[in-house]
Amino acid sequence: MTKKKETIISVALIAALLIVLYVLEQILPSTSMLFTVLKKGAIYALVAVSMNLLNGFTGLFSLGQAGFMLLGAYTYGILTIPVEQRENVYMYFDGGIVQFTVPVFVALIAAGVVAAVFAYLIGLPVLRLKSDYLAIATLGFAEIIRAVFQWDKLGPLTNGSNLLRAYPTFNSVLFPFLVSGICIAIIVMMINSTYGRAFKAIRDDEVAAEAMGINLAHHKRIAFVVSSFFAGVSGALLAMYQTTIQASTFKSAMTYEILLIVVIGGIGSVTGSCISSFLFIIFSEWILRFLDNDTYIGSFHVPLLRAGFRKVVFSVVIMIIVLFFRQGIMGTREFSIRGIYNFLTGKSKKKKTAKGGNA
Amino acid sequence: MSENNVLKVENVTMQFGGVIAVDNMNIEVNKGEIVSLIGPNGAGKTTAFNVITGVYAPTNGAVYFQGEKIIENHPQGKMKKLYQGENDGKYTHSIVPTPDKITKLGIARTFQNIRLFKSQTVFENILIAKHLRRTSNLFTATFHLNGKEEAKMRKEAEELLRIVGLEDLRDEMATSLPYGKQRRLEIARALATEPKLLLLDEPAAGMNPQETDDLTAFIAKIRDEFGLTIFMIEHHMDLVMEISDRIYVLDFGKPIAEGVPEEIQNNQRVIDAYLGGAADE
Numbered sequence: 001m002t003k004k005k006e007t008i009i010s011v012a013l014i015a016a017l018l019i020v021l022y023v024l025e026q027i028l029p030s031t032s033m034l035f036t037v038l039k040k041g042a043i044y045a046l047v048a049v050s051m052n053l054l055n056g057f058t059g060l061f062s063l064g065q066a067g068f069m070l071l072g073a074y075t076y077g078i079l080t081i082p083v084e085q086r087e088n089v090y091m092y093f094d095g096g097i098v099q100f101t102v103p104v105f106v107a108l109i110a111a112g113v114v115a116a117v118f119a120y121l122i123g124l125p126v127l128r129l130k131s132d133y134l135a136i137a138t139l140g141f142a143e144i145i146r147a148v149f150q151w152d153k154l155g156p157l158t159n160g161s162n163l164l165r166a167y168p169t170f171n172s173v174l175f176p177f178l179v180s181g182i183c184i185a186i187i188v189m190m191i192n193s194t195y196g197r198a199f200k201a202i203r204d205d206e207v208a209a210e211a212m213g214i215n216l217a218h219h220k221r222i223a224f225v226v227s228s229f230f231a232g233v234s235g236a237l238l239a240m241y242q243t244t245i246q247a248s249t250f251k252s253a254m255t256y257e258i259l260l261i262v263v264i265g266g267i268g269s270v271t272g273s274c275i276s277s278f279l280f281i282i283f284s285e286w287i288l289r290f291l292d293n294d295t296y297i298g299s300f301h302v303p304l305l306r307a308g309f310r311k312v313v314f315s316v317v318i319m320i321i322v323l324f325f326r327q328g329i330m331g332t333r334e335f336s337i338r339g340i341y342n343f344l345t346g347k348s349k350k351k352k353t354a355k356g357g358n359a
Numbered sequence: 360m361s362e363n364n365v366l367k368v369e370n371v372t373m374q375f376g377g378v379i380a381v382d383n384m385n386i387e388v389n390k391g392e393i394v395s396l397i398g399p400n401g402a403g404k405t406t407a408f409n410v411i412t413g414v415y416a417p418t419n420g421a422v423y424f425q426g427e428k429i430i431e432n433h434p435q436g437k438m439k440k441l442y443q444g445e446n447d448g449k450y451t452h453s454i455v456p457t458p459d460k461i462t463k464l465g466i467a468r469t470f471q472n473i474r475l476f477k478s479q480t481v482f483e484n485i486l487i488a489k490h491l492r493r494t495s496n497l498f499t500a501t502f503h504l505n506g507k508e509e510a511k512m513r514k515e516a517e518e519l520l521r522i523v524g525l526e527d528l529r530d531e532m533a534t535s536l537p538y539g540k541q542r543r544l545e546i547a548r549a550l551a552t553e554p555k556l557l558l559l560d561e562p563a564a565g566m567n568p569q570e571t572d573d574l575t576a577f578i579a580k581i582r583d584e585f586g587l588t589i590f591m592i593e594h595h596m597d598l599v600m601e602i603s604d605r606i607y608v609l610d611f612g613k614p615i616a617e618g619v620p621e622e623i624q625n626n627q628r629v630i631d632a633y634l635g636g637a638a639d640e
Binding site: 186189190193194195197198200201203204205207208209210211212213214215216217222226268332 | 412414457458459460462463467468470474475476477478479483486487488489490491493495497500501502503505509512548549551552
């Protein structure tokens with residue numbers, strides 16, 4: 001199978017997927033749970049891939065994702081609330097200080113840029129840390145950002161602890177799919193470039209990577225900034241999905257959810273992250289909902305089932321995965337057309353695909 | 360300093376707290392030479408390598424590469440009080456580049472305990488080492504606008520694989536290779552950074568006599584083919600005596616002898632250092 005053929009098939013599959021989504025939207029009611037899952041799944045796929053770029057491909061264990069999403073969400077909201085609505089939204093702060101709006105796509109990019117700028121700045125001190133210390137520092141950053149954004153003194157900009165709302169959102173499931181798809185494609189292209197190879201070298205052996213002339217500080221910063229950029233964009237998408245923005249939703253629990261997705265999908269696998277984000281959302285938003293509800297079978301009150309029990313189940317799941325299935329669904333392998341083709345035609349798989357990695 | 364001087368280590372002292380690992384070391388390596396650094400375990404050989412490659416900043420002293428000063432340092436902070444070496448006060452600047460800068464200048468190295476990129480194939484290991492000679496930036500590389508350069512990198516990496524005789528193992532995982540081949544791959548990876556000076560840290564460690572013979576021929580071959588200068592640490596005396604133009608002997612961080620292989624073999628201080636004879640100095 002030639003490379004050209006592979007590209008044609010990929011493009012055809014993506015087009016087919018979009019058409020299917022479009023048709024589904026025409027025939028199913030827009031309140032269907034399916035669309036909730038698809039929208040949120042696409043958004044979480046992007047943020048999971050951005051986290052995987054750091055944790056899986058560069059070997060930087062960072063837990064700041066929720067913080068960068070918050071920055072992206074707020075940037076998007078602040079820049080796109082229509083001027084005539086601001087008096088209403090910022091009712092405690094005299095309409096706020098920002099009195100202009102920008103188009104949605106500009107705001108999406110701005111959301112990424114703001115997150116990236118913050119990442120660059122905190123990256124200067126924080127990226128000198130290794131492993132757990134980096135995780136603690138980035139987690140701390142995310143918590144501080146969340147607290148700062150709720151601060152009353154910043155109210156004219158962030159609306160304090162009140163909601164941001166009335167900004168443009170999306171109705172069609174195609175929008176998050178397209179934006180996430182383009183962003184993930186860019187990340188994949190970067191991973192496949194010479195920079196991606198340098199990231200993987202740093203992950204495998206920092207000392208050897210540096211001896212091969214790879215500037216550690218520079219490349220870690222690139223990975224951190226790029227990852228945060230896309231976390232910012234996904235934060236903006238999440239804001240559009242939720243139709244309101246409140247700092248308190250971007251808790252560290254959100255980072256752990258994303259981490260769970262990355263681990264389930266396979267640390268170091270982009271397609272793994274995508275697949276597992278949809279799986280995760282399907283289970284948490286749809287199939288396992290019943291865990292949170294009081295349930296009676298006849299007159300028998302099923303024990304344990306009550307609000308919050310879902311979280312317990314997820315905690316157990318993450319423990320089981322970390323203990324017994326460290327490789328996740330995909331390991332470091334990727335799901336590819338060529339792989340399927342080789343599998344179907346019975347051609348021996350390349351050793352690399354067969355063995356996976358040991359990240 | 361003569362014109363064909365590639366590496367010059369000048370009065371380098373490396374002191375960790377109160378321990379002097381390298382004591383006032385002076386070494387010169389000329390263009391095209393194979394120079395060996397030998398000495399008993401713990402003599403400070405690898406530390407010397409780590410100073411030259413920028414892993415450690417020396418406590419005092421300077422390193423020149425092709426006549427240019429690349430590293431210089433003097434005792435600072437609390438080391439000012441602790442410093443026990445010689446030539447205190449001779450050096451006043453502090454030039455301490457990171458290892459990647461040193462590699463970029465043209466000094467590549469291998470490691471005593473092999474350090475390959477373990478999740479990568481043989482080919483990818485070499486390709487990674489081509490990264491530092493890139494002219495593309497993040498944008499052009501991501502959007503694959505550097506097709507020519509990428510193709511060139513790949514072609515050069517393939518070429519290197521052929522030269523070192525690993526082309527059949529191109530798509531194997533690096534860590535699945537037999538030990539001798541891993542060593543060879545590590546050398547190939549160092550060569551991919553286009554060095555002028557190659558530092559080999561115990562390239563024959565753990566090899567049997569047959570593999571050592573192969574390696575001897577291999578080192579001589581790459582020296583000629585790439586116009587390299589080679590500076591290596593080695594314990595296999597057969598290899599050292601056969602291949603070296605000159606030898607430096609280090610003991611307790613101090614250079615105790617220097618010369619061509621015959622001189623070293625007959626030097627009483629060297630024999631004492633190795634056989635633990637009476638130290639009557």
